[in-house]
Amino acid sequence: MDVPYESTGRRRQKGRTRAALVAAAHELLAAGESPAVEDAAAIAGISRTTAYRYFPNQRALLLAAYPEIEDGVGLLPVDAPAEAEPRLELVMRSFLDFVVRWEPQLRAQLRLSLEPGAAQPILRGGRAIRWIEEALAPLAETHPHVDIRETAVAIRSATGIESLVWLTDIGGLDRERAAEVLAGSARAILRAALEPTD
Structure with missing residues (x-):
């Protein structure tokens, strides 16, 4: 070797x-x-x-050149609120700041992950999903019908570099407005998940 x-x-x-x-x-x-x-x-x-x-x-x-956040570090402050929605707001603010700050590097990683024959998807380490799950953890007690993992995956699918690229390159939004739209998507997905099931 x-x-x-x-x-x-x-x-x-x-x-x-x-x-x-x-x-x-x-x-x-x-x-x-x-x-x-x-x-x-x-x-x-x-x-x-x-x-x-x-x-x-x-x-x-x-x-x-992939931008790193120390593994095992969450995005919630020590004094995070107990309710899921404000916790998600805090996580999304930090996550979207990270995405916008490191946009060129994340775009490069996205390009690499889309290359034919890429050995391993670069952007699928799951850190953001873990951060979102941490934000949503109180739902296990307050809304036991909600699948926290599935909700976190849905939120991540609508809020990462891929969505930012679409909103800015195709949708024509500036970064600040795009970040607002992404945060709004996260809120909407959470609120839809909280709706009682029949």
Whole structure:
């Protein structure tokens, strides 16, 4: 099995070099470009040969540029309300801020996930679904007929980068209005789920 270049010798220096290349990719993505490895190398002041030791192709570089939120971290504050709807509002505000802030990077990941033969969908890690489920957790007591997982999936389907792209590129909305529409979609889906079943 091949040992990644960064895992051998001088790990701290290699970690800094990798971080510089990823930061350069973020900068280029934010400027509306789709950076090749040599583009990131030029911005970071690193030789092309060295850069290709870390990222053998553009796909590997763009995958590394995925914006991260520390795993296991939720979006609800410690003093979150007990009711599901205001909890969802708080989660959606943070989630949509994240989506808009990292839009260029998330668009790049979306493009990669849609490539034929993509080994694994990039945007389906389920973090947002977990955050929404956490917001909806009180429903287990107050509305036991609601399928929390299904409702969270429905809300996520209408509020992520995919929906933002449609609203801005096709619908012609600016980002602020698009975020309002997405938050409204989340509220509407929750309210529909809360309707009593016959």
